Amino acid sequence: MPDLAPLNRALLSVSDKTGLVELGRALAAKGVELLSTGGTAKALRDAGLEVKDVAEVTGFPEMMDGRVKTLHPVVHGGLLALRDNDDHVASMTEHSIGAIDLVVVNLYPFEETVAKGADYAETIENIDIGGPAMIRSAAKNHGFVNVIVDTEDYAPLIAQMEANDGQTTYEFRQRLAQTAYARTAAYDTAVSTWMAAQVGGTPRRRSFAGTLAQGLRYGENPHQSAAFYTDGAARPGVATATQHQGKELSYNNINDTDAAFELVSEFTTDSGPACAIIKHANPCGVARGATMLEAYTRAFDCDRTSAFGGIIALNQVLDGETAEAIAAIFTEVVIAPGADADAMAVFERKKNLRLLTTDGLGNPAAAALAVRQVSGGFLVQDKDVGRISRDDLKVVTKRAPTEQELNDLLFAWTVAKHVKSNAIIYVKDGATVGVGAGQMSRVDSTRIAARKAQDMAEAMGLSAPLTQGSVVASDAFFPFADGLITAAEAGATALIQPGGSMRDDEVIAAADEAGLAMVFTGMRHFRH
Known part of the structure; x- marks a missing residue:
């Protein structure tokens, strides 16, 4: 197997014409014969390049609406033949098969077709067959053949040919082959995932793919x-955001920014300003306000200590006044649907602060898969898109919640969905005032959240913690009355929880004795 392999004949068939003409010209300048099909051939000819149709080489016209054009021994023999194998060379000579040294293919836009909501028939028609077959043939024979599936590899190919007198190195071809197999795997993943959604049930096999x-x-x-x-999902979020300034995001930045944006996206833009501050994937403050500045300030006041070095997500455009307040402390990342000129000017003074804009909020109700790797396999589940409304609530105590308590209970329940279990959230007037996360016992989460509220009250010079007159959300049922009693001692007046414990009657009785209102949701929000 040679290190340097000549490049004399190329087959180009692409749906994405970006850079095609420039590549064609570079190949032609090195004396490479160009084979092509359909629209690719036309684009090259329109640029003044000499192109031979694949149909001319195979002796068969494109047929069946283009479904059959490259699936032919003359094509695949030209790709798969080992140039240093006498039997292969003899077969090529006997059957008039010419070697093909380069395949440039980017596949039918299946993923884009699904993303735009095409119907079943149109989606099926956008499943590429000939393209993946050629890619796999060329990649298998990378000892002699180059295969390109991404436009960003055009320039490196041209550079290889320039450096090696029209040839490419084995290392280069090997890297192209790996990229090619990853592309066909990702493509098949997209098709199989879409088909799984169409037929329903639990697929026997699951695959996952991503692009660096x-x-x-x-x-x-x-x-x-x-x-x-x-x-490849087009929804607004950290993966599709525009970074305007600051150093490159780290692993932890990306993880925490995603958590922050997913939480703040629960509050639609037209429902008023909302802010979420995240530290280590848990909220340390979430609030609504009449203005974005008020929402940020109230979220910050939940836990000013933890907010230092945190991630801030907003549900509306960042303005200059809010940016000034945020810039007053060390913040890692701010993510928002947009930022006005005043805000951008403020943040320009904070060179290390990353500002991301998304041109919209995520859709917390959109179906998606949540995947977690375990030793020897993957756990796959539907993303938690569960939501409740007032009509879903069941009042289980003698006292029903007031209108204000009800509003805060629903707010607290929304936040609880995004807090690591065991989760306890105290809320007052549309703002978190205490968050207990990730504890092994629910009563410990209740105590920690109350204690943090007490610490904040002392730091702010308040006469009493903001948990006085608050409501509490628990992501799962109270197994005993102790957690509820602790919340009552902290000043809570109403609670929201799923219910369903064997000791529900005991917990309800404790709530009645303390004069609390309590509602059951019938839904839990475990988050591990």
């Missing part, structure tokens, strides 16, 4: 290597 967005300096810790891959 950026290499990362390290993972959660410096001794872990890491990279960020995107799955």
Whole structure:
């Protein structure tokens, strides 16, 4: 197997014409014969390049609406033949098969077709057959053949030919082959995932794919290597955001920014300003306000200590006044649907602060898969898109919640969905005032949240913690009355929880004795 392999004949068949003409000209300048099909051939001819139709080479016209054009022994024999195997060379001579040294293919836009909501028939027609077959044939024979599936590899190919007198190195062809197999795997993943959604049930096999967005300096810790891959989803979020300033996002930045944006997206733009501050994937403050500045300030006042070095997500355009307040403390990332000129000017003074804009909010009700790797496999589940309304609530105590309590209970329940279990959230007047997250016992989460509220009250010079007159949300049922009693001692007046414990009667009785209002949702929000 040679290191340097000549490039004399190329087959180009692409749906994305970006850079095609420039590549064609570079190949022609090196004396490479160009074979092509359909629209690709036309684009090359329109640029004044000499092109031979694949149909002329195979002796068969394109047929069946283009479904059959490259599926022919003359094409695949030209790709798969081992140039240093006498039997292969003899077969090529006997059957008039010419070697093909380069395949340039980008596939039918299946993913884009699904994303635009095409119907079943149109989506099926956008499943490429000939393209993946040629890619796999060329990649298998990378000892002699180059295969390109991404436009960003055009320039490296041209550079290889310039450096090696029209030839390419084995290392280069090997890298192209790996990229090619990854592309066909990702393409098949997209098709199989879409088909799984169409037929329903639990697929016997699942595959997942992504495209490299950026290499990362390290993972959660410096001794872990890491990279960020995107799955092609077009929804607003950290993967599709525009970064306006600041150093490159880290692994932890990306993870926390996603958590912050997913939470703030629960509050639609037209429902008023909302802000979420995240630290280590948990909210340390979430609030609504009459203005974005008020929403940020109230979120910040929940836990000013934890907010230092945190991630801030807003549900509306960032304005200059809010930017000034945020810039007053160290913040890692701010993500928002947009930022006005005043805000941009403020943040320009904070060179290390990353500002991301998304041109919209995410859709928390959109169906998606949540995937977690375990030793030897993957756990796959539907993303938690569960939501409740007032009509879903069941009042289980003698006292029903007031209108204000009801509003805060629903707010607290929304936040609870985004807090690591066991989760306890105290809310007052549309703002979190205490968050207990990730504890092994629910009563500990209740105590920690109350204690943090007490610490904030002392730091702010308040006469009493803001948990006085608050409501509490619990992501799962109270197994005992102790958690509820602790919340009542902290000043809570109403609670929201799923219910369903064997001791529900005991917990309800404790609520009645304390004069609390309590509602059951019938839904839990475990988050591990």
